[in-house]
Every structure is written in C-alpha cells, then in structure tokens.
Amino acid sequence: MAQAEPGRRERKKAATRQALSGAARDLFLERGFDNVTVAEIADAADTAVSTLFAHFPGGKEALVLGHGGEREEALAAAVRNRADGVTILQALRDFLATRGPFDPAPDPLSRRVADLVVATPALRAYARTLWTGCEAALAEVIAEQAGEEAFSARLLARYVLEIPDLAGTEPDPPAALDAAFAHLRRGWPGLI
Known part of the structure; x- marks a missing residue:
C-alpha cells in the first residue's frame, strides 16, 4: 500500500x-x-x-543531532536487515562506519558538522546520550536475532553504543572503530 x-x-x-x-x-x-x-x-x-x-x-x-528516534530505528534495521552471512557485530560496525567521524567519504558540510560535534563538549555529551538511549531497543533486537540472553544482549548493546563517543574522538576514528569491534568480537565470539 x-x-x-x-x-x-x-x-x-x-x-x-x-x-x-x-x-x-x-x-x-x-x-x-x-x-x-x-x-x-x-x-x-x-x-x-x-x-x-x-x-x-x-x-x-x-x-x-535530532532526537534519537531515527538512530534507534536505523540500528535495529541494521541488525534485522543484514545480509545472509553478515554477523550482528559486522552489521553494527558497518552501520557506524557510515556515521559522523567514521564516514570515509563525507561531503564537506557533513565533515564540518561532525568535527563541530566532536569539538563541542555539549554536542558530544548530547550525542552520547542519543546513542546510549538506544540501548533497550538494540539489546532487544540482538537478543531476538542471536538468541542471546537478556543481560548479555544488554551488555553488548551498551558497549556498541559507547563506541561513537570513545572512538569518534581518537586521532583516526575509523581505525579506532575497527579496534573497538575487534575487542567486541573476542568478547562475543558467537556473534562474529
């Protein structure tokens, strides 16, 4: 329709x-x-x-930065709509790799906005709040898709949602993103 x-x-x-x-x-x-x-x-x-x-x-x-609802929906869709053979962790990494400081080929305006967010404490704090506000929804879809028990799914969701704030401020954000997911794959080998 x-x-x-x-x-x-x-x-x-x-x-x-x-x-x-x-x-x-x-x-x-x-x-x-x-x-x-x-x-x-x-x-x-x-x-x-x-x-x-x-x-x-x-x-x-x-x-x-908006209100966060779009992030929640997009994160859940990244996990639910991943291609066959793509793990949950890979789908989440690929999703984050297109956002803010991780975007490999942003247009100049988007790059300036991402730099503004990273350099401005109030914007960075708000962005972190928006990401971590997606925890329950992401944990639910991880548990649903992977059969993870609730606490394990919440733990993984929390770690994933802290990555934009932690890795996004590193000198090489895409490399930091990859390093963060390498650590997560060791902690959740079944979701590799």
Whole structure:
C-alpha cells in the first residue's frame, strides 16, 4: 500500500524544522556552538523562540543531532536487515562506519558538522546520550536475532553504543572503530 503524501500542515512543520536546523547549523559553523543563542537561531529562521522549542524540545543540541528516534530505528534495521552471512557485530560496525567521524567519504558540510560535534563538549555529551538511549531497543533486537540472553544482549548493546563517543574522538576514528569491534568480537565470539 502506498504511503499517503504528507498534508499541508505536516509539510509546513517539516519546512519549519528544516529552516531551524539549517539556520542553527550555519550559525554554529560560523561562530561556534557556544557563541549562538536560541533567539539568534529563531530570528535567522524567521520564527519565534517558542516555535524553536516546540519543534526541538531538546534545545540547541537537538537542532544539530535530532532526537534519537531515527538512530534507534536505523540500528535495529541494521541488525534485522543484514545480509545472509553478515554477523550482528559486522552489521553494527558497518552501520557506524557510515556515521559522523567514521564516514570515509563525507561531503564537506557533513565533515564540518561532525568535527563541530566532536569539538563541542555539549554536542558530544548530547550525542552520547542519543546513542546510549538506544540501548533497550538494540539489546532487544540482538537478543531476538542471536538468541542471546537478556543481560548479555544488554551488555553488548551498551558497549556498541559507547563506541561513537570513545572512538569518534581518537586521532583516526575509523581505525579506532575497527579496534573497538575487534575487542567486541573476542568478547562475543558467537556473534562474529
């Protein structure tokens, strides 16, 4: 069944969210995250501050990194929809390898945003919160797909979700990502 086109109201909400995110990103890249106020972002997007918070209750950090629901869905899909013969750990590594500081070929704007996140303590902390907030959903899909007992699945999910924060700040993030998964494969040999 074909998905219905979004209505006018939904399109307007999406356009407002896009305008706010774009204005915030441009201001943050130009002046630094800590040197921009929500009032300046709202003004640049031609909206009210209350509108900004209605669309982004997480505040300035959410303007750059979103709310986390997309991550949760994408992580679960990476495990559930992996190709035959691809292990759970490999699917998770491959998924992370396309994100933020691990992306091998980002467009210049994406690279600048990833660098901003890594260099800004508030953004880095928020990103970590978004990743670790996916723990229950990831643990559930790992347990479902691998037959792991609940605690083992939670443990693995927790370790995987700490990797973006730990490896993403290393001098060579892709190499650190590979090293992190090498350690995990030793701890969960059945999921290799």
